[in-house]
Each structure stands twice: as C-alpha cells, then as structure tokens.
Amino acid sequence: MPGVAAAHRLVRDPALGDALVTRLGEELAHIHALRPGHSALAFLEMPQPTPARATIQRIRAFLDRHPTPHPALEWVLRWLELHEPPCRELVFAHRDYRTGNYLVERGELRAILDWEFSGWSDPHEDIGWFCARCWRFGSNEREAGGIGSREAFYQGYERAASRSIERAAVPYWEVMAHARWASMAIQQGARHLSGLDRSLELALTARIAPELEFEALHLIRAIEEAPRGATWRS
Amino acid sequence: MRDRPSAADLIEIAREVLQRELLPRLPAEARIHGLMIANALANAEREIAAGTAPLLAELARLASRYGEGMEAAGGEQLQETLARLNRRLVADIRAGRLDGDREITRHLFATAVDAVRESNPKYLKSRGIE
Numbered sequence: 001m002p003g004v005a006a007a008h009r010l011v012r013d014p015a016l017g018d019a020l021v022t023r024l025g026e027e028l029a030h031i032h033a034l035r036p037g038h039s040a041l042a043f044l045e046m047p048q049p050t051p052a053r054a055t056i057q058r059i060r061a062f063l064d065r066h067p068t069p070h071p072a073l074e075w076v077l078r079w080l081e082l083h084e085p086p087c088r089e090l091v092f093a094h095r096d097y098r099t100g101n102y103l104v105e106r107g108e109l110r111a112i113l114d115w116e117f118s119g120w121s122d123p124h125e126d127i128g129w130f131c132a133r134c135w136r137f138g139s140n141e142r143e144a145g146g147i148g149s150r151e152a153f154y155q156g157y158e159r160a161a162s163r164s165i166e167r168a169a170v171p172y173w174e175v176m177a178h179a180r181w182a183s184m185a186i187q188q189g190a191r192h193l194s195g196l197d198r199s200l201e202l203a204l205t206a207r208i209a210p211e212l213e214f215e216a217l218h219l220i221r222a223i224e225e226a227p228r229g230a231t232w233r234s
Numbered sequence: 235m236r237d238r239p240s241a242a243d244l245i246e247i248a249r250e251v252l253q254r255e256l257l258p259r260l261p262a263e264a265r266i267h268g269l270m271i272a273n274a275l276a277n278a279e280r281e282i283a284a285g286t287a288p289l290l291a292e293l294a295r296l297a298s299r300y301g302e303g304m305e306a307a308g309g310e311q312l313q314e315t316l317a318r319l320n321r322r323l324v325a326d327i328r329a330g331r332l333d334g335d336r337e338i339t340r341h342l343f344a345t346a347v348d349a350v351r352e353s354n355p356k357y358l359k360s361r362g363i364e
Contacts, residue, residue, distance in 0.1 A: 060328070069320040072342045074327045082333065140360065200270050207277055210349035211357045217343055218361065 003103035003110040010099055011139035011146035015107055021148030023109045024102065025156025028130070031112070032123045032161060034092035041092060044119050051093075051121040052084045055176065059183040066190060072213040073186075076179045079220050085124075085169040093121035098135040099145035127157070127165060128173025133219075134181055134212055175219050182212035242282045249275040280352045288348035289316060295341045296323065 010016060034041065047054035056077050063070055094101075095117035103110040129135065131143050131150055139146030144153035154165050189206020191197045239247070249272055257268045289312055290304075296319040297304055323338075332338045350358050358364070 063324075068317060069324045071320050071323045071327060072346050074324045075332075075338070075342055078327050078330065078333070200267070200274060204270055204274060204277075207353045210346060210353045214343075214346040214350050214357070214361075217339070217346060221339075 001103055001111055003105035005100060005103050005113060007098075007100035007135075007137045007146070010104060011137045011142070016104065016147050017142075018148040018152035020104065020107065020109065021144040021153040022156035024130070024145070024147075025153040025158075026160040027109060027112060028094070028097060028126055029157045029159075029161035031094055031097075032091040032126070036090050036120055038092070044092075046090070046120055050084065050087045051090070051125060052080060052087070052172075052176065055180060056081055059179065062183055062187060066186065070182075070186065070209075070213070072217060073179060073182055073209075076175065076182075076213065076216040076220065080172070080176055080179060083172060085166065085172050087122045088166075089123070089163070090120045091123045092118065093123065093126050094118050095121060095125065095129070097126045097130050098132075099130075099137060099147060100135070122169075122173070123161075123163065124166060124169045124173045125176065127154075128170050128175075129177045129180075131170065132174045132177035132181075133215055134178055171219065171223050175216050175223070178212045178216035178219065182209045182216065185209040185212060242279060245275050245279050245282070249279070277353060280355070284348070284352055286312060288345075288351075289313075291348065292316060292341075292345050293319070295344070296320070299323075299337070299341070 004010060036046065059073070059077060063074065094112065094115065096114050097112070101114045102112050130145055130153065133140060136142065136146035142148055143150040158164050185205050185208045188202040189209070192199055192202035192206070252268060252272055252275070257265065257272070260268045293312065293316055294304060296302075296316070300319060300322065302319070323332075326332050327338075347358065347363060
C-alpha cells in the first residue's frame with residue numbers, strides 16, 4: 001500500500017495539520033461504532049472489572065515478574081487506581097491508535113495499521129493515547145498526534161460518533177498512556193536482555209522508560225494543581 | 235590507578251568518529267543503525283559521567299524514610315540495597331500506605347529527573363528543567 005507511516009516524517013510535514021487529525025478523529029469514531037455483541041468479535045475477552053483496572057492489573061503482573069522494582073511507575077498505577085473515571089460504555093478500541101500507525105499519502109489517510117492490541121475498552125483510552133505527549137514525536141505544540149490541534153481531532157470524532165468526548169476523562173487516559181508505554185518499554189528492554197531477541201532498538205527503547213515515568217508524574221501534578229473547571233493542557 | 239584515556243574518553247571519541255566520519259558515508263538504509271549506535275554511546279557516556287552520585291542521593295532519601303543507615307550501602311552492595319528498599323517502597327505504594335504522601339512524590343520526581351538526565355537530557359529542557 002502506498003503512503004508514509006514514519007512518525008518523524010509525518011510530524012515534520014508542513015502540509016499536514018488539522019484536516020488530517022479531523023479525518024483521524026472521524027476514523028476512530030467509525031472503529032468505536034463496533035460494540036460488544038458483534039458476532040464476529042465474540043472471541044475477544046471482556047476487560048474485567050473495567051478497562052482501566054484490567055490494564056493496571058496486567059502492568060502490575062508484569063512488574064511482579066520483572067527483576068527490578070519501578071516505584072515511580074507503581075505510584076502512577078496507584079494514582080490511576082484511585083482516580084478512575086466511570087466507564088460509561090465499552091467499544092472496539094484499537095489500543096495503539098497513534099502517529100506512526102497510520103498511512104498517509106498526499107495528505108490523505110490511507111490505512112490504519114498495527115491492530116494487534118485491539119479489543120474492548122473505554123473509547124477514551126484511544127483518544128488519550130492519540131493525544132498523549134509521548135506520541136507527538138517532539139511536535140509538542142500540536143496536541144493531537146504531533147500533527148494538529150486537539151479540538152480538530154475531537155471535532156472529527158464527535159461529528160462521526162454517537163457519543164461526545166468526556167473532556168475531563170482524557171487527561172486520566174493520557175496518564176494511562178504513559179504508564180502503559182513505560183511498561184512496554186521496560187518489557188522490550190527485558191526481551192533484549194533475555195538473549196532471545198537481541199536488538200539495539202529494543203535496548204534503546206528501554207531507555208525511554210524514565211522520561212515516560214517522569215511525564216506521567218508531571219501530568220498527575222498538572223491535573224491535581226489545575227483549578228476546577230479549568231481548560232487542561234498537556 | 236588507571237591512566238587516561240578512560241572508558242568514558244574512549245566512548246566519547248568513538249562516538250565523535252562515528253558521527254563525523256561514518257554517518258555521512260553510510261548508505262541511507264544503514265543510517266538508522268548509525269544513529270542508534272551514536273545514541274547508545276551518548277547514553278553510556280552520560281551514565282558513566284554521572285557515576286554513583288544519583289544512586290547515592292536516591293539511597294539517602296530511601297534510607298532516611300526507612301530509618302536505615304547509609305553504611306549498609308557501600309560499594310558493590312549499592313544496587314542490591316537500592317533494589318531491596320525500592321521493593322519495600324513498591325509494596326507500601328501498592329498497599330495505599332503512601333497515598334497523598336508529598337515527600338514520596340518529591341522523592342520519585344527527584345529520582346526520575348536524575349534518570350532522565352542520563353537517558354534524555356533534552357526532554358528535561360523541553361519541560362523547563364536544566
């Protein structure tokens with residue numbers, strides 16, 4: 001399939017912006033239109049007891065098997081446990097919907113890639129993952145995937161979706177995004193160290209974990225210090 | 235004692251030669267490997283330059299929290315002692331015994347900042363920390 005997926009190239013392309021993230025919002029809404037009960041997806045497990053709790057438990061189970069303790073990540077997981085927003089509905093979520101995982105050709109969205117993490121979740125998980133700072137590839141001012149504005153992404157989503165985005169829930173899911181990506185980075189380093197899959201790329205990915213932990217702590221502080229009702233920016 | 239050039243000096247000059255002489259001559263498909271090697275070497279340089287200072291600072295904060303003396307943590311036992319105290323910290327965090335404890339969040343921030351100083355100092359700059 002023709003097109004570019006490389007995140008570092010896409011975030012530096014001056015021709016890309018709000019039009020593309022509006023389209024990506026719309027596409028995400030179409031993915032989220034699939035709901036539990038769909039016969040073709042009956043094989044997918046239901047997250048128990050909630051999508052957030054299931055992810056927290058999976059990360060803790062991984063950390064329990066890992067040789068070195070990660071107190072910062074554990075502190076973030078405890079915060080996520082205590083501040084979980086209500087999950088109003090489950091939808092089919094991509095769970096790795098971000099710049100780097102879609103194809104763009106001449107400014108047009110061509111395909112969504114890398115579906116291996118997909119499953120039932122809170123729709124806000126994908127929204128927070130897409131907007132999280134760790135997936136902006138240095139283009140930090142453009143909060144939607146390093147490509148466009150958050151509002152353009154939200155607008156595209158809400159125009160095509162049967163639900164509106166709970167603005168207050170998104171920062172929570174951005175903290176979750178950093179926690180989940182941190183645990184994946186630690187896991188990739190462990191794969192390299194185990195000798196089963198020796199790779200410089202995996203080894204270097206493990207070195208991203210500290211900044212993800214730092215960013216999660218930073219986000220939590222920003223959320224806790226924000227005045228009630230204030231517009232929150234990450 | 236060991237004479238210089240030290241391990242750190244060697245890694246530094248190896249990275250400089252890689253960046254100056256090799257990277258511009260690498261075919262496009264091999265460039266990513268050259269960049270990753272330069273990144274790995276720069277990471278190692280920063281870790282060596284920082285030495286044990288950040289680990290000792292982390293240990294001092296943990297030891298004062300848990301009422302332990304620093305003498306338990308000399309030399310090779312440093313990593314082991316840190317791992318033991320951090321496992322205790324993790325258990326306390328999970329059990330909710332440190333909920334809302336501001337001293338712990340300050341400690342975790344300080345430890346994270348020291349780690350990022352080695353792994354990606356540019357990131358701290360983008361967050362206004364030198």
